[in-house]
Amino acid sequence: MNSVKEIAKEVKLISGQNVFACYQCGRCSSACPMTEEMDLLPNQIIRLVQMSDDAVLSSVTPWICASCLDCTIRCPRGIDVAKVMEAIRQLSIRRGIEKREELVRNFKEMDELPQILLVSAFRKYTG
Amino acid sequence: MILLGKYRYMYYPGCTLKGWAKDLETSTLKVCEILGIDLIELDRWYCCGGVFELSDNLMRHLGAVRSLIKAEEKSKEIGTGDLVTICSMCYNVLGRISFQLKKEDIEKINFFMDDEKDYSGKIRVKHFLEVLKEYGFNKIRNYVDEQMGIKVAPYYGCTLLRPEEIGIDDSQKPRIMEELLEAIGMDPVSFPMQTVCCGSYNSARGIKAVETLRKKILESAKREGAELIVTSCPLCKYNLKEAMYFTELMEMALGGARHG
Numbered sequence: 001m002n003s004v005k006e007i008a009k010e011v012k013l014i015s016g017q018n019v020f021a022c023y024q025c026g027r028c029s030s031a032c033p034m035t036e037e038m039d040l041l042p043n044q045i046i047r048l049v050q051m052s053d054d055a056v057l058s059s060v061t062p063w064i065c066a067s068c069l070d071c072t073i074r075c076p077r078g079i080d081v082a083k084v085m086e087a088i089r090q091l092s093i094r095r096g097i098e099k100r101e102e103l104v105r106n107f108k109e110m111d112e113l114p115q116i117l118l119v120s121a122f123r124k125y126t127g
Numbered sequence: 128m129i130l131l132g133k134y135r136y137m138y139y140p141g142c143t144l145k146g147w148a149k150d151l152e153t154s155t156l157k158v159c160e161i162l163g164i165d166l167i168e169l170d171r172w173y174c175c176g177g178v179f180e181l182s183d184n185l186m187r188h189l190g191a192v193r194s195l196i197k198a199e200e201k202s203k204e205i206g207t208g209d210l211v212t213i214c215s216m217c218y219n220v221l222g223r224i225s226f227q228l229k230k231e232d233i234e235k236i237n238f239f240m241d242d243e244k245d246y247s248g249k250i251r252v253k254h255f256l257e258v259l260k261e262y263g264f265n266k267i268r269n270y271v272d273e274q275m276g277i278k279v280a281p282y283y284g285c286t287l288l289r290p291e292e293i294g295i296d297d298s299q300k301p302r303i304m305e306e307l308l309e310a311i312g313m314d315p316v317s318f319p320m321q322t323v324c325c326g327s328y329n330s331a332r333g334i335k336a337v338e339t340l341r342k343k344i345l346e347s348a349k350r351e352g353a354e355l356i357v358t359s360c361p362l363c364k365y366n367l368k369e370a371m372y373f374t375e376l377m378e379m380a381l382g383g384a385r386h387g
């Protein structure tokens with residue numbers, strides 16, 4: 001298993017994104033519609049990935065990210081922030097640090113929900 | 128041999144239009160019948176996966192590629208490479224596969240998928256709104272009997288517009304739904320939050336997870352005087368609670384009786 005120090009490298013390998021290009025302007029976070037539910041803002045996540053800080057793996061933020069790409073189209077440094085969020089989710093799963101159970105515990109009756117909701121939640125919460 | 132008209136397209140419904148969002152399919156097919164647009168459903172199709180896989184896991188694209196392969200087979204019979212989706216999320220996933228997936232990724236998928244023909248990349252994925260635009264909003268105008276003048280706010284959300292390579296219109300200032308609404312006798316109202324995400328699959332954690340966002344979006348529309356919000360996405364409709372499919376409004380506005 002890789003050491004915690006490798007987070008930046010692993011995120012880069014999974015997402016293809018260079019987080020070191022980020023200069024912390026905060027535009028991603030100001031565009032993000034989900035920040036009220038997050039414990040860390042998208043720009044803070046990027047900063048922590050730069051530092052390979054394992055706090056990104058215990059943050060709920062990557063799991064709240066809706067993959068809406070509003071951050072991605074606004075980043076002046078061309079970073080696909082949504083891709084970084086997904087890479088962190090995958091990394092957490094690969095390392096066995098998951099937030100899934102906590103996230104889906106409120107599942108209602110399945111047949112009341114649009115199929116697309118179940119399919120996309122299943123996909124995002126499993127990596 | 129099926130007899131087809133000038134406006135003919137292959138049609139990918141996706142799971143939700145056969146289930147939770149039946150109204151979206153029924154109203155679309157009704158609109159097509161009135162306008163003389165042929166949507167031919169693929170003989171076989173698979174779930175698109177709902178959301179595009181962003182990182183390095185190509186396995187997640189198999190379902191969508193399989194549907195595109197089925198479309199390539201069907202396209203020979205129908206004589207068009209245009210594949211139409213109505214659900215915004217299906218549009219996004221299939222669109223991204225067909226426009227964005229790197230050539231070597233497709234090669235890799237083809238290589239490992241033994242039980243299907245190879246995907247050669249000839250399918251053009253289109254959203255139904257683009258089909259209507261191609262058909263001509265001006266032509267649609269002829270089918271409208273009455274200027275209802277309802278103040279309608281079009282809600283785009285994210286998947287019709289982002290990423291920009293597959294967006295059906297400008298990612299921050301789209302107009303396509305406004306133009307359509309105007310053509311069917313409505314009074315379109317653009318609003319600041321019309322391209323903000325509805326929270327998407329976050330509502331799998333319970334509808335409360337998207338409540339704050341829903342309120343903000345609805346208020347943003349109401350502040351501009353909207354009486355009604357329309358969308359093309361079943362998940363947006365579920366999360367916003369107070370939205371209608373744009374095709375349902377079209378069906379109402381086009382009536383159909385006179386042109387039968």
Ligand code: SF4
Nearest residue numbers: 022024025026028075
């Ligand atoms: S928008 Fe880009 S550069 Fe600015 S803080 Fe976010 S990731 Fe960094």
Ligand code: SF4
Nearest residue numbers: 032065066068069071
């Ligand atoms: S993709 Fe995720 S992080 Fe980016 S704006 Fe959307 S919800 Fe926020």
